[in-house]
Amino acid sequence: MANYQTVRAGAGAQTAQIDEGLKAHMNKVYGTMSVGMLITALAGWAISGLAVDNGQLTQFGTAIYASPLKWLIMFAPLIMVFAFSAAINRISAAGAQLFFYVFATLMGLSISSIFLVFTGVSIAQTFLITAISFAGLSLWGYTTKKDISGWGSFLIMGVIGLIVASIVNIFLGSPAIAFAISTLGVLIFAGLTAYDTQKIKNDYIQHAQAMDQEWLHKSAIMGALNLYLDFINLFMFLLQFLGQRE
Template structure:
């Protein structure tokens, strides 16, 4: 995972009229700009993933790939996970441009791997679930940004929950248990709801550590990636409850 230096080099500055700006005001303005950049990255990636998924699901190749599973299907499904590991463990050696390119590549791969939802669920139920997820995400992220409560204690517990979900999901590939799938989906919604608030607070805290350093650009991309994963996973788990089959 990314290891950011523990420092804060923000020293204030001057506004457009040449008047001095206090360190606190400069940090607040920088934080707002940083969070806006994070949300722009995240929203653009979600949009890219949705467009790629819809177009791929409409293609003959995509339909054959999911209706007649092969090794290529599994490679496609697990390719985003491999990309996550590559980004997480290689971030300190990457330039910001390389990291950004990998971020967009990841969003495309996620779109390809998620195309099957357009073959399994109706467009109406997908849209309904998307808007429900968006509303929940906005509220949870706002809470994480504004709360004075330290959410860091939730982090290790939630990450352990994610690992448990991955293991249970892999097991259920072979068991094909509908009961276990419902349990996974229910816990998945709760875990990624919690991670949305937690990650938002972590993005804010990371900026306060890195303000004024060269690492802020990378931090914005990684923050967007974390929120993207929270949103997409919450959407997919919620779709199991709200989705209507084709």
């Protein structure tokens, strides 16, 4: 992994250029992520509105929440993440950005049920708490001199464990397992927020001198996707603790 202090020891003009480029790169990452979050929120809110009429599920609501289609909606975002990771090197930067926005829309459909289950006030409060926590964790990951790259393998193993446990608990319906999953989920995605931020920063510094604009664009989108997933998952797990049910 590239060492930031070593890079700074180079020529002053080149270092300044890298610093300026890094700032622009991170702004693009956070900007793209924010647009994705907005798309997800609007899609989820709009879809939940179509799903209920006078307190009853509409035909559309029944189709997405009470039919086998719900399983496709639930797992489609996960499938798209793997597909995106496999295809990122073969598609254009514009294609990658479009893919991300389509994914954000589908994620809105996938989590739209929270608007039916939890009160709007508790969703807004949890979102604010998540945003503050995410900002602090991401800032720490960006500024810390500590190398946390070693966290990656453990955190990814933790995510795989969460996915398996969540699937198993769909059939078991155990509140104790659900509580344990939510607790571990908060810790794992808090760690991933800091880890992914540092990785985005170091990846840019490592490739900055090549100045491959196509790569930088796709790297920013991939970084935005990673942080977007960290935020969404952190929010969803915190909602299990902080959300007030309708």
